[in-house]
Every structure is written in structure tokens, then in C-alpha cells.
Amino acid sequence: MVANENSEQTNEKLDVLESTRTVISQALEKLGYPEEVFELLKDPMRLLTVRIPIRMDDGSIKIFTGYRAQHNDSVGPTKGGVRFHPNVTETEVKALSIWMSLKAGIVDLPYGGGKGGIICDPREMSFRELEKLSRGYVRAISQIVGPTKDIPAPDVFTNSQIMAWMMDEYSRLREFDSPGFITGKPLVLGGSHGRESATAKGVTICIREAAKRKNIDIKGARVVVQGFGNAGSFLAKFMHDAGAKIVGISDAYGALHDPEGLDIDYLLDRRDSFGTVTKLFKNTISNQGLLELDCDILVPAAIENQITEQNASKVKASIVVEAANGPTTLKATEILTNRDILLVPDVLASSGGVTVSYFEWVQNNQGYYWTEEEVEKRLEDVLVNSFENVYNTSKNRKINMRLSAYMVGVRKMAEASRFRGWV
Numbered sequence: 543m544v545a546n547e548n549s550e551q552t553n554e555k556l557d558v559l560e561s562t563r564t565v566i567s568q569a570l571e572k573l574g575y576p577e578e579v580f581e582l583l584k585d586p587m588r589l590l591t592v593r594i595p596i597r598m599d600d601g602s603i604k605i606f607t608g609y610r611a612q613h614n615d616s617v618g619p620t621k622g623g624v625r626f627h628p629n630v631t632e633t634e635v636k637a638l639s640i641w642m643s644l645k646a647g648i649v650d651l652p653y654g655g656g657k658g659g660i661i662c663d664p665r666e667m668s669f670r671e672l673e674k675l676s677r678g679y680v681r682a683i684s685q686i687v688g689p690t691k692d693i694p695a696p697d698v699f700t701n702s703q704i705m706a707w708m709m710d711e712y713s714r715l716r717e718f719d720s721p722g723f724i725t726g727k728p729l730v731l732g733g734s735h736g737r738e739s740a741t742a743k744g745v746t747i748c749i750r751e752a753a754k755r756k757n758i759d760i761k762g763a764r765v766v767v768q769g770f771g772n773a774g775s776f777l778a779k780f781m782h783d784a785g786a787k788i789v790g791i792s793d794a795y796g797a798l799h800d801p802e803g804l805d806i807d808y809l810l811d812r813r814d815s816f817g818t819v820t821k822l823f824k825n826t827i828s829n830q831g832l833l834e835l836d837c838d839i840l841v842p843a844a845i846e847n848q849i850t851e852q853n854a855s856k857v858k859a860s861i862v863v864e865a866a867n868g869p870t871t872l873k874a875t876e877i878l879t880n881r882d883i884l885l886v887p888d889v890l891a892s893s894g895g896v897t898v899s900y901f902e903w904v905q906n907n908q909g910y911y912w913t914e915e916e917v918e919k920r921l922e923d924v925l926v927n928s929f930e931n932v933y934n935t936s937k938n939r940k941i942n943m944r945l946s947a948y949m950v951g952v953r954k955m956a957e958a959s960r961f962r963g964w965v
């Protein structure tokens with residue numbers, strides 16, 4: 543059973559990597575780049591596998607496997623989160639590092655993409671064990687990372703405390719304080735205002751921009767959000783505060799539906815730190831049922847492969863905004879586009895996090911810190927421009943938003959690689 547589940551997950555991750563490569567190849571072809579540029583960009587330039595021995599609280603020694611992938615550093619240092627999860631694989635880390643490159647290109651940051659991960663289950667580890675693992679990982683990858691080489695950040699099941707330990711370990715190794723080594727830190731260690739809710743803020747801006755194009759008024763618009771974790775719960779709150787009616791939300795255990803609008807503040811109050819809330823209710827519906835609800839705006843903000851060839855024709859929303867990474871398959875993208883549903887792809891919609899991570903790094907480098915209002919204003923400007931760029935490319939070229947986002951995302955990296963004489 544476990545073996546089957548694992549091979550299923552491995553196949554899904556391979557599909558995600560292959561889908562990404564397919565769209566990159568189409569984007570490069572449309573931009574007129576030769577095959578060797580695709581050969582360079584279809585995989586990370588560097589991938590380090592590390593083994594980290596940790597003495598556990600019970601005295602035993604456990605060896606953890608971790609990865610750090612650096613996709614392409616032609617534009618600048620690579621940047622991307624570190625994931626702590628039992629299902630981390632090399633393929634997943636590779637795919638995620640490519641997505642980070644695309645996101646950086648779309649929002650025009652001076653970065654390439656990077657990503658890291660450790661195969662572990664932090665829910666079953668003590669604080670002490672997690673600290674040892676975080677520090678061990680930094681020692682293992684220290685040769686290839688740094689404020690001007692590759693800058694990590696939080697991702698699934700890692701947080702500001704883990705970033706603090708990692709920054710401290712790196713500073714000890716280098717023997718000088720290095721806040722710019724990592725982003726997503728606590729405020730007192732050089733973190734940025736607005737980082738925690740940045741992804742959801744970015745998604746909210748994309749929803750607003752998409753709604754304008756579809757002549758939908760956010761006030762009173764019916765919104766469904768799949769997932770009630772960091773991305774989904776902040777998003778539901780921002781949309782609720784903007785006057786939208788949140789008619790459905792879900793977590794891993796089921797979904798809640800109320801055509802009159804759910805009480806988001808109450809649900810936020812009751813959710814646990816893993817984004818679970820539906821267990822408290824009796825009249826739940828399934829996650830599949832949630833995706834097919836009558837609504838104006840659908841936001842998958844949980845996991846990959848949720849909108850597929852099987853259910854894409856049943857989606858009733860006019861706008862789908864991907865807060866999660868990879869929630870819609872390529873076949874489903876085609877079906878939604880043919881049905882004139884405006885799909886805002888993950889590489890654009892969820893780029894608010896890396897944008898504010900970049901702001902954090904800039905503040906660390908200059909040693910001068912911005913107010914929350916300044917961070918929000920800059921994020922707003924970056925995302926509105928990026929949305930417009932991707933939307934206009936899609937209209938002018940008569941292509942879907944995913945392909946146009948990839949074209950915008952890949953262009954700078956391809957150009958920089960050519961100027962450097964790599965391809």
C-alpha cells in the first residue's frame with residue numbers, strides 16, 4: 543500500500559516536471575530560441591544531494607537525505623524555499639527550482655530559481671531535532687549557497703524559526719552576521735514586514751486584475767477557495783474583507799459550502815496550525831464537489847493535480863486563479879481556455895512570496911528597513927505590471943495565460959544565458 547502510494551506520487555511528480563518542460567519548450571519556440579536553449583533550461587544546472595546524520599532525542603542516529611537544486615544563475619543568484627516533507631523527491635525539487643526561475647522572470651527579479659528539500663516529517667520531530675537538522679542541512683550545502691550565490695527561504699513545513707537557525711548556522715560558519723543569506727526570517731533578525739501574507743496578497747491582486755478583465759465586481763463576487771493553510775486562509779480573509787462572499791472552503795478532510803457566504807473570521811479562529819477546520823462540522827462536502835460549486839472565482843490553494851481532464855468541464859467559475867503550485871493539468875488548462883474561463887497560472891498568481899522575499903534581501907543588503915505600507919505598495923506595483931504583461935502577451939499572441947506567463951518568465955533567463963555565451 544505504502545509502496546503503491548509512493549510510486550503514484552513519484553509518477554505525479556514526474557508528470558509535473560514533464561508538463562513544465564513541455565510548456566518551456568513551447569515558450570522558447572514561440573520566442574524563436576534554438577533547441578540548445580531548451581536543453582540548458584529543461585533541468586537545473588546544479589543539483590546537490592546531501593546526507594545529514596542527526597542524533598535523535600532517544601539517542602539513536604538517523605540519516606536524513608536532502609537536496610538543493612539551482613536551476614539557472616545567468617540573471618543573478620538563485621533563490622527559493624526549503625521544504626521539509628516525507629514526500630520530497632529529487633524530481634520534485636528540480637521541478638520546483640524551474641518554477642522559481644519562471645516566477646523570478648515574470649516579476650522581473652534579478653534572480654534565477656533554486657529549491658531545497660529534506661525527506662523528513664517535522665510533525666513527528668522535536669524542536670531540538672528540527673534545530674539540529676536545519677543546522678546540519680546548512681553545513682552540508684554551505685559551499686554552494688550564500689547571499690550572492692543562492693538564497694533559501696521557507697516552504698512547506700518550514701517557518702521563520704527554521705530560517706533563524708539556518709541564518710545563525712551560516713553566520714557562524716562564515717564568522718560574520720549574514721542576514722541576506724536567507725529570507726522569511728523573524729522581524730527582529732532582519733525579516734520583512736508583510737512576508738507571511740505576501741503570497742495571499744499577490745493572489746488577491748491577481749484576482750482583482752482578472753476580475754476587471756471579466757467585468758466582475760469583487761464586492762458580492764462568489765469565491766471558492768480550496769485549502770485553508772497559509773495561502774488559502776489569508777486569501778479567504780483578504781477577499782472577505784474586500785467584500786466578496788466566500789461560498790466554499792476546504793482542507794484535506796473535506797469542504798464547507800454556504801451559498802450565503804461562510805463566516806471567515808470564525809473559521810480562521812477555529813483552524814489549527816496545519817490548516818484544518820472542517821473536522822469540526824457535520825455537513826461537509828467533498829473536495830471534488832467543492833471544485834464544481836456554482837461561483838464566480840475559484841482558487842485552488844492546496845495541492846497539485848486538482849483540476850484535471852475529468853472535472854475541468856464541470857468547473858462553473860469564470861476565473862480560476864492558481865494559488866497552489868501545479869493544481870491544473872495541461873489538458874485541463876486547454877479545456878478551461880476553450881470554455882473562455884480566465885486561468886491565472888501558478889507561476890504568476892503565487893509570485894507574491896518570492897517578491898517580498900526579494901524585498902527582504904534588498905533591505906538586508908542596504909541595512910535600511912521599510913514600513914509595511916512601503917512593502918505593500920511595491921508588491922502592488924510589481925504584480926499589477928506583471929499581470930498586465932502576461933495578460934497582454936496572451937491577448938496579442940492569442941495563447942493561454944499559462945503559455946504567455948512561461949514566455950515572459952523564460953525570456954530574460956534565455957537572453958542572459960546567450961549573452962554570457964553559454965548557449
Ligand code: NAD
Nearest residue numbers: 741769770771772773793794817843844865866867892895
Ligand atoms: P499549508 O500546508 O499551509 O496548507 C495546505 C492546505 O491544503 C491545508 O488547509 C490542508 O488541509 C489542505 N490540503 C492538503 N491536502 C489536501 C487535499 N488532498 N485536498 C484538499 N486540501 C488539502 O500550505 P500553503 O503554504 O498554504 O501552500 C498551499 C499551496 O500554495 C501549495 O501548493 C504551495 O506550494 C503553494 N504556495 C504557497 C506559498 C506560501 O507562501 N505559503 C507560496 C507559493 C506557493
